[in-house]
Amino acid sequence: MKDKLLKNVRRLEPRGIQSTIMFSFSVISISIMLILGIVLYLRFSTSTREETIQSTRRLMEQTGESLEDYLVNMRQISDTAYYYLIKENDFSSYGEDIQSRINLLYEANRDSLQSIVVYNNYGSLLAAEPVATQKENLNVTEQGWFVQAMAEVENMHFSTPHIQNLFDDNTFRYYWVISLSRAIEITRDGKTELGVLLVDMDYSVISRMLDQINVTENGQYYYLCDSSGEIIYHPRRIQISDKISSENNEIAAGYKDGVYDETFQGERRKIVVNTISYTGWKLVGVIPYSAFTYGMIDIRYFIILLMLLMLMMLAVVNRIASQGISRPILRLNDSVREYEAGEKPEIYIGGPQEIRHLGHSIQKSYEQIEELMKKIVLEQNERRKSELDALQSQINPHFLYNTLESITWMVEGERNDDAVFMISQLARLFRISLSKGRTIISIRDEIQHAQSYMNIQKIRYKNTFSIEFDVEPEIYSYSTVKLILQPLLENAINYGVSGLDENGEIRVEGRKEGEQILLSVTDNGIGMSEEEASLVLTDSSRIHKRGSGVGLVNVNRRIQIYFGNEYGLSIESELDEGTRVLIRIPAVPYTEEGTKLLEEGRVE
Numbered sequence: 001m002k003d004k005l006l007k008n009v010r011r012l013e014p015r016g017i018q019s020t021i022m023f024s025f026s027v028i029s030i031s032i033m034l035i036l037g038i039v040l041y042l043r044f045s046t047s048t049r050e051e052t053i054q055s056t057r058r059l060m061e062q063t064g065e066s067l068e069d070y071l072v073n074m075r076q077i078s079d080t081a082y083y084y085l086i087k088e089n090d091f092s093s094y095g096e097d098i099q100s101r102i103n104l105l106y107e108a109n110r111d112s113l114q115s116i117v118v119y120n121n122y123g124s125l126l127a128a129e130p131v132a133t134q135k136e137n138l139n140v141t142e143q144g145w146f147v148q149a150m151a152e153v154e155n156m157h158f159s160t161p162h163i164q165n166l167f168d169d170n171t172f173r174y175y176w177v178i179s180l181s182r183a184i185e186i187t188r189d190g191k192t193e194l195g196v197l198l199v200d201m202d203y204s205v206i207s208r209m210l211d212q213i214n215v216t217e218n219g220q221y222y223y224l225c226d227s228s229g230e231i232i233y234h235p236r237r238i239q240i241s242d243k244i245s246s247e248n249n250e251i252a253a254g255y256k257d258g259v260y261d262e263t264f265q266g267e268r269r270k271i272v273v274n275t276i277s278y279t280g281w282k283l284v285g286v287i288p289y290s291a292f293t294y295g296m297i298d299i300r301y302f303i304i305l306l307m308l309l310m311l312m313m314l315a316v317v318n319r320i321a322s323q324g325i326s327r328p329i330l331r332l333n334d335s336v337r338e339y340e341a342g343e344k345p346e347i348y349i350g351g352p353q354e355i356r357h358l359g360h361s362i363q364k365s366y367e368q369i370e371e372l373m374k375k376i377v378l379e380q381n382e383r384r385k386s387e388l389d390a391l392q393s394q395i396n397p398h399f400l401y402n403t404l405e406s407i408t409w410m411v412e413g414e415r416n417d418d419a420v421f422m423i424s425q426l427a428r429l430f431r432i433s434l435s436k437g438r439t440i441i442s443i444r445d446e447i448q449h450a451q452s453y454m455n456i457q458k459i460r461y462k463n464t465f466s467i468e469f470d471v472e473p474e475i476y477s478y479s480t481v482k483l484i485l486q487p488l489l490e491n492a493i494n495y496g497v498s499g500l501d502e503n504g505e506i507r508v509e510g511r512k513e514g515e516q517i518l519l520s521v522t523d524n525g526i527g528m529s530e531e532e533a534s535l536v537l538t539d540s541s542r543i544h545k546r547g548s549g550v551g552l553v554n555v556n557r558r559i560q561i562y563f564g565n566e567y568g569l570s571i572e573s574e575l576d577e578g579t580r581v582l583i584r585i586p587a588v589p590y591t592e593e594g595t596k597l598l599e600e601g602r603v604e
Contacts, residue, residue, distance in 0.1 A: 468508070
């Protein structure tokens with residue numbers, strides 16, 4: 001106990017004043033620097049994020065303008081071919097002239113075109129440039145661009161990228177195109193009929209525009225899709241078509257122009273959407289969140305270096321300031337430590353007035369405190385020992401007297417076997433009761449003690465009741481305060497089954513539940529009301545009318561002294577049904593070390 005108190009006193013020793021001052025200054029300084037560093041980093045990070053988004057939007061606007069200019073140029077070519085070459089001329093009379101003019105128009109724009117073709121409403125070829133042979137068995141009326149043009153005659157229609165497959169090419173080269181188709185009026189022999197004007201744009205022009213902006217190394221990229229989500233351009237178009245990669249293009253096609261947050265395949269990213277005029281195409285910029293920190297590495301290093309330099313400067317300043325403040329207090333502290341080490345030095349008295357006054361006070365009070373602590377420890381040990389001894393010594397001598405008297409009657413009645421059994425059970429009972437002066441015993445011994453006690457009582461009461469023990473063997477090796485079952489059994493006999501003429505039953509149970517041991521004594525006797533049961537453990541005067549004298553109150557108190565107030569007894573009872581008394585103790589293995597700690601009261 002003394003070692004424990006001294007250990008607790010040492011724990012209360014204050015931190016060195018110099019260390020405290022340095023620690024306080026350092027904590028404040030580091031906190032300020034961390035807050036400043038975090039604020040700076042967040043500020044730079046936010047600025048970088050906004051700048052990345054804004055630069056992406058500017059780049060997309062520029063690219064969108066270039067795409068729009070290109071598409072406007074294609075519309076103008078389509079308008080020129082229709083309004084100036086086809087609509088005002090009769091194919092029957094001016095077919096060669098129309099072909100020649102289309103040739104001139106094609107040659108003027110061949111860098112951005114693959115072909116200009118005119119079909120009637122039956123899919124028959126009327127004019128084409130460059131001149132080529134149309135493939136056999138080709139039904140153009142089933143082509144998507146033809147169907148769209150004939151279905152909506154007022155509009156121009158842009159297809160998704162596809163390979164131009166209308167004409168035979170002697171070079172066996174195939175070109176990716178985007179078809180611009182529209183319904184037109186064709187005049188032949190003075191009669192008008194519907195037809196389709198097809199302008200195949202060179203897909204590589206659009207591809208080159210978008211390739212130029214897909215050059216970043218931070219994971220950012222751009223792609224182009226139509227209003228239904230069909231991909232027109234994507235830097236991973238081949239992987240997507242082969243199902244190796246995927247894109248959230250169908251969702252993006254439904255976005256209006258702006259900036260959106262989304263999570264795709266577990267990755268958070270920003271989506272910037274810009275609509276291309278005339279077509280409804282969506283130019284989509286994808287910015288992974290990792291791209292925002294891509295350029296922040298240098299800023300992180302700068303902030304970390306700045307904080308390290310400030311830490312070094314603050315460490316020097318803190319040390320100088322703390323030494324000047326703490327020197328008198330440290331000298332006082334050193335003299336106190338020498339006193340604690342067993343020496344008798346003069347307590348340091350110097351420095352400012354407050355330190356001198358503190359030195360005088362410490363010198364006067366130190367010895368008083370030490371003497372008081374010794375006195376308190378001694379008184380606590382004596383008080384605890386006296387309280388436990390008083391509780392333990394309250395064993396009812398009437399039990400021993402009645403048992404010996406019963407043995408005498410058996411001997412006189414020549415019931416020698418019963419007398420021998422009674423003597424052996426009494427010997428076992430008192431052997432465990434003494435337990436070499438120990439208060440803590442194993443549950444095995446406590447159960448044996450209870451069995452010996454009940455064997456004696458059954459003979460004394462001429463087997464007017466039965467006793468059953470149902471204890472799990474696994475709890476035998478755990479510790480308990482001794483003689484806690486006997487008072488419960490005695491109360492079960494005196495207040496429970498003694499009032500029954502026959503069929504009295506007492507049951508002792510024991511089990512482990514989690515980290516606790518539960519022992520219970522149950523009888524089928526007369527029982528008591530709920531109000532009476534609630535007073536059993538609080539009104540000790542009602543317990544000592546009969547029985548052992550130890551009583552349930554003392555058992556409950558002894559358990560709580562050793563194990564704490566959360567453990568002890570609880571009572572359940574019902575009139576004419578019986579009573580159950582439950583003991584709850586912690587599961588402490590019965591070992592030499594554990595027993596010693598429990599005896600000394602040092603187990604929490």
